[in-house]
Amino acid sequence: MNREFHGKLIIRGRIRAVTGLHIGAQREVAEIGGIDNPVIKDPLTGLPYIPGSSFKGKLRSLFEVLTNSKLDEWGDKYPSLKKYLPGSCRPVGEENCGKFFNKKINKGWIHVCPDYDSALNCPVCRLFGASGKESNFPSRLIVRDAFLTKEWENKWRDGEDITEAKIEVGIDRVTSQANPRTNERVVAGTEFDFEIIYNVEDLKQWEDDIKNLLTAMALLEDSYLGGSGSRGYGKVRFIFDSIEFRSADYYRTGQEEYRVSIGTENRSVVDVLRDFKGLFSEVESKLGAG
Ligand SMILES: [Zn+2]
Incomplete structure (x- = not known):
């Protein structure tokens, strides 16, 4: 880190x-x-x-959906996205492995990278932050x-x-x-x-x-x-x-x-x-x- x-x-x-x-x-x-x-x-x-939380949350959710539609195309620029492509689950056995929308909050699924290194190579998490299971990635954005x-x-x-x-x-x-x-x-x-x-x-x-x-x-x-x-x-x-x-x-x-x-x-x-x-x-x- x-x-x-x-x-x-x-x-x-x-x-x-x-x-x-x-x-x-x-x-x-x-x-x-x-x-x-x-x-x-x-x-x-x-x-x-x-x-600010409502504004930032909405920006994030829209950008998550766009990213999920670009997993293939953006994989070279943002290597973390490759592990969310269908059939490329890494590490195998991890919960919700291979799924971009991998965390359930209330009744909906959202995307959060599980650790610092994944977040650093993910366009969503390195911008908006990730509170992962292993380590957190602090948001680079502050929305007042x-x-x-x-x-x-x-x-x-x-x-x-x-x-x-x-x-x-x-x-x-x-x-x-x-x-x-x-x-x-x-x-x-x-x-x-x-x-x-x-x-x-x-x-x-x-x-x-x-x-x-x-x-x-x-x-x-x-x-x-x-x-x-x-x-x-x-x-x-x-x-x-x-x-x-x-x-x-x-x-x-x-x-x-x-x-x-x-x-x-x-x-x-x-x-x-x-x-x-x-x-x-x-x-x-x-x-x-x-
Ligand atoms: Zn991410």
């Missing part, structure tokens, strides 16, 4: 709710006449936010909670509604009785500030990791965040404001020469992927060819 630290990439931008967004809160006590299914809110301000942008916080201060109660009617299949429930959701158009921090631990891997992160974000734009996605909730779009690189020497000296600021003003995730080489050229020269 070997860990290095070369710097951090700090990616900042906005998450725009294109449709109403519902990330549920676990509530103990139901209010009479209140909303059945409220959105999660910051206990300090009472304002809705997107927990996303709070309302200043603009939307001000709208709320000015009395604008930023959440709405939407009535969803379930029909009892036997009695045909309507069973209405009120879902709270954040209104379409609302924007949250996101911040994602990536630790550069390997000079040969950071480019792939960042591209994989961007790919997961692109997949999320055509999926959904939060609940009731199949009923139209949770369509989001990412707007990139800036990407900053801080080298290890920046943390030792605070000198500007060890920092790179990449302006990405209002670029979409697909724009950033497409312009990757150009946008990251200065970071690449700071980090060396690897």
Whole structure:
């Protein structure tokens, strides 16, 4: 096991709710006449936010499914994937051997590499982390909670509604009785500030990791965040404001020469992927060819 630290990439931008967004809160006590299914809110301000754990979890799950579809193609670049190909179980006898989705959480299967070395050679686990049976691989990503942008916080201060109660009617299949429930959701158009921090631990891997992160974000734009996605909730779009690189020497000296600021003003995730080489050229020269 070997860990290095070369710097951090700090990616900042906005998450725009294109449709109403519902990330549920676990509530103990139901209010009479209140909303059945409220959105999660910051206990300090009472304002809705997107927990980093929900955001990161969704990115991971979408990227896991993509990876599982590319086991063959990606096996040379990410050797761990080879052992998940059908019929190539190694070591034989290991539980769920040869299965990419190998760990059951609640009612669903997820992917987790069993140890540090497998995770290091897996595009999912080295980015998102793995708590394996033998050893853990710490996530290279930190996804912060996303709070309302200043603009939307001000709208709320000015009395604008930023959440709405939407009535969803379930029909009892036997009695045909309507069973209405009120879902709270954040209104379409609302924007949250996101911040994602990536630790550069390997000079040969950071480019792939960042591209994989961007790919997961692109997949999320055509999926959904939060609940009731199949009923139209949770369509989001990412707007990139800036990407900053801080080298290890920046943390030792605070000198500007060890920092790179990449302006990405209002670029979409697909724009950033497409312009990757150009946008990251200065970071690449700071980090060396690897
Ligand atoms: Zn893995």
